[in-house]
Amino acid sequence: MTAKIYVANWKMNVPARESIEQYIGHLKKFRVPANTHIIIAPPFPYLPLVARLIKKSRLEIAAQNVHWETEGTFTGEVSAKMLQRFGVHFVIIGHSERRRDFYETDAIINRKLRIVVHTRLTPILCIGETAAQRKRGETRKIILTQLRRALQGIRNPRVIIAYEPVWAIGTGINAQPTQVQQVHVLIRSWLTRKYTKKNTIPILYGGSAAAHNSHSFMQQPDIDGLLVGGASLSSQQFRNIIQT
């Protein structure tokens, strides 16, 4: 059985109505079901605090970004080795906000994936089409191109994929669960061909996921979890998403 994974992507925010201590304390009281991962992705400066707070719990942490080199003259950047030292096990790579606002190309994303896999961290690779691309009927082409380019030369299938249609992120517009399921089947069959017949690579959905819709997404056979932005900024809402 593929693990269920819920990621709280705080982006450049911290929870507004509670302290980070309260947030983590609230989640720690929750009995995490077997074979389920709950991963918190705070901004870089909060990683050591969150790492300390989640000790002796089943919670895990992710970074939201990483550089493709191990060290060097890269002002403002953070390496995978540094993240590893702070107890980070997962790294979000290729989020559409980084592709759009920081000009990250598939080639850059591929370099980041390589270093993350090499450092034995698990990348959470985000892929997804824009509204215009979907309208033009290019979803399939875009998804397969992003997958192929990002995973070029990556032999170790210890990755997590997050399908995040750009038009559903932060907009309150949900993709339909059946629409998402179709894309996940496409992703899964591509991964099965590339890696292993018994494909256990988790495929998450992200885009305005919230407590009122998480159940309908999680009922789809090929949706293994959720990458949650806005709704993860409240521990109560994030818990509700996992519980439903």
Ligand code: PGA
């Ligand atoms: P959202 O963000 O849940 O606020 O739409 C999801 C994401 O960007 O990962």
